[in-house]
Amino acid sequence: MRYSQLLLPTLKETPAEAEVVSHKLLLRAGFIRKITSGVYSYLPLGLATLRKVEKIVREEMNNGGAQEVLLPMVQPADLWQESGRWDKYGPELLRFKDRHGRESCLGPTHEEVITTLVRREVHSYRGLPLNLYQIQTKFRDEIRPRFGLMRGREFIMKDGYSFDATEEDAGKTYETMHYAYHRVFSRCGLKFRAVEADTGTIGGNFSHEFMVLADTGEDTLVICKKCTYAANMEKATAMAPVAPVEEVALLPLAKKETPGKRKVGAVTEFLGITAQELVKTMVYLVDGQPVAVLLRGDHEVQPVKLKNLLGAVEVEMADDKQVFDATGVPTGYLGPIGLKIRVVADREVALMKNFVVGANEKNFHSLNVNLGRDFEVEDVADLRMVTEDDRCPVCGAELNLTRGIEVGHIFKLGKTYSQALNGVFLDNQGQEQHYVMGCYGIGVSRTVAASIEQNHDKDGIIFPLPIAPFQVVVLNLSPNDEVITAAAEKLYLEFKQQGVDVLIDDRDERPGSKFKDADLIGIPYRLTVGKSFAKEGVVEIRKRVDGETSSLPLAEVVPDLTARIRTELAAVV
């Protein structure tokens, strides 16, 4: 491609709307432009990069035995009503009526459509296993789109769905996809980690997320320093607490005035105790109903765990007014004794003795409180966030908390959808069975953004070779000089003949602009044809990633660099 003919509007200054580095650089480098909140146009370089990622995804999915299809984006409501998700999915599902008044939605995911397709076409175990995928624009009406391509409302996703006859086969498919995902993200040049994850609205019972490690990530990961345990904070558990060996005598319940002491820190300081000796009572609205969660003073609620425990659709923290309306107690003095709403406790609380809680009366706390003697709870479960002080639930070693960007998520769905949508086949005994399903997503456009989050410097993007929009950029520093131009054009044509993705900067610009733009758009190899060619007949080769620079005579450049590129691409994984 010729730069002079390319729509590549680079910017010197960062548009004010961009906050994170990938968004800033995607805008500055002329890859994307926003059309409205969370919806972007891809310019030629943005699309080229997207296509590179897609190609890798296709190759690895196909290698893993999956077949590509393309499913409709507009989906009828009745399919979603049949699966039960029309009501469950919430406002993220963009719904509308067509001219006949039929309710429809834009597909945020495709379990309903794919299951309907397969149940109509596959009626025998002989047709299984079946693994289908597509790469397509998804629409999710996100509450708050942000960070450019990182969380758009419209985005490019690879979604795949597998159908197996047995749990065992489904497990094998899951492992195959797990491996394929490893290959995809490795080939994309990303530093990533697969972690155990919550299954969210997709449902199912087992899943892994593929997380690109980056400080700007929206997720917190809990990773064992020693063993292979790694989980999303939403799912992560700490080593289970153990009851102390020696019996602790239960002290008599007491009430103490704690004027104005509402926060954990204030109460513990006032009473001269530690946060580990206090139990705080947090009120959440669980599908609109208030539920009190008991938690050790130094711990935090993990809302996803609460949601899963109670089988809820929506969980949010109650504000002061909602707390008062539900309990008649101002926040800060809430406790479980005599509380009229549902009460659940974190498992750590169940082992505590003689602790402090709010007395359900302004300016008073209860001392020497004990579960079982002074109050009961409806449920005891792991409901809290893991902290850096916790230990690995598998091996007991220390844990690391780090940030990650979710670029892939694979689920064992089991029979959830095949039962809901009556997806059945006859096994080799002639018995009717439901398919055992799995589903597998990759955020293709997000992967591009994640790669930039991980690979950039002050000058711009540093694309890994496999996903760079161009592999080589040839800078013609003197378009008005016939000798230099002839040499640059020769390189350009020869690279094209070799199948190398090459961009030639043939603009009538000063050298400085060309260097800056080449750095900004992140092309892995930069060739400069200029003064040193006129003088010594050599072309400068510079690697974007480390600035390593060498010079070669014109005739050697294409064979040498083509070989290097091929070796590098083959070396991945």
Place this chain on the structure above:
RNA sequence: CGGGGCGUAGCGCAGCCUGGUUAGCGCGCCUGCCUUGGGAGCAGGAGGCCGCAGGUUCGAAUCCUGCCGCCCCGACCA
């Protein structure tokens, strides 16, 4: 939706508090000259519904009200 912030030329911003000629600056864009290894220089030029609507006023980018859009923090998630 709750909390915070912002809307002035393609991009980055000033002007607004304290209303008053023709709304300004840098970059970018166009023309010419000059320059050609890290976003040069000189000269000339084009480009604005000051987010939209209403109000106050002799007069509104500026004050008031409503609306719209965008960004950030939270719930959601590839």
